[in-house]
Amino acid sequence: NNRPRDVIPQILSNNSCDCIKVIRALHDEYGYDEVNLNLGCPSPTVVTKHKGAGFLAFPDKLDSFLNDVFVAAGKDGVRVSVKTRTGVESHDEFIKILDIYNQYPLSELIVHPRVQKDLxxxxxxxxxxxxxxxNSKAPVCYNGDICSVDDYQRITSRFNGxxxxxxxxxMITNPAIFATINGGDKLSSRALRTFHNAVFKEYCAVMGEHNALFKMKELWYYMIRNFDGADRYYKSIRKAQRRCDYEAAVNELFANCAI
Structure with missing residues (x-):
């Protein structure tokens, strides 16, 4: 599924039985041979359910959960990676958390070095x-505040290899960041407009215009940071309730504000 892109589904759960069912469905019905476990979401609505980064507050339960998941995934030939925060209240918690992770054959450990309380x-x-x-036995991936080429180079310089x-x-703020890191052009108004139009078109096709507007406004929370003097136009985008009003506000923004 999703060929030719190498997409890895992420699962948010603290129930091993439910998680295993999803892993098997993703593998058997859609052909995914790797999943990622979300142990990093800091959202209070998630954490209060002891999911995401909230699960880190219960290391014994986390250990049991991972044991069940890795046993089942191993039998099915599915690789499992983990995305994690480094604790709930303090980075000191991460010593024990990493000890737990190191007991299992993670395909990758993605670390966002903030605690949950940091949001x-x-x-x-x-x-x-x-x-x-x-200290991780698994390959480690850095995550957190990579918004520019300078941010990327700061990480790769400090953590060589x-x-x-x-x-x-x-990436939502700057959809061209990967291209720029690889020596391509920086984000332009034209490129951002092309990205916007493609996403909006697909959202409308999948969920209808009304719901698509809500989704696009979420994207604009990040994309608006590319523009100078855009407050007035951003306000119009957020207020738009109809597709025609939304598109008019977006047109005004691109016509009057530079990146």
């Missing part, structure tokens, strides 16, 4: 990431 505030802690990079770097919200 997306404060700065990523490079020292705790270095601990993960040095790092296996991978993951862009999250930074």
């Amino acid at each position: 997306y505030k404060n700065s990523p802690d490079y020292d705790i990431f270095e601990y993960a990079y040095t 790092i296996n991978a770097v993951m862009c999250g919200r930074g």
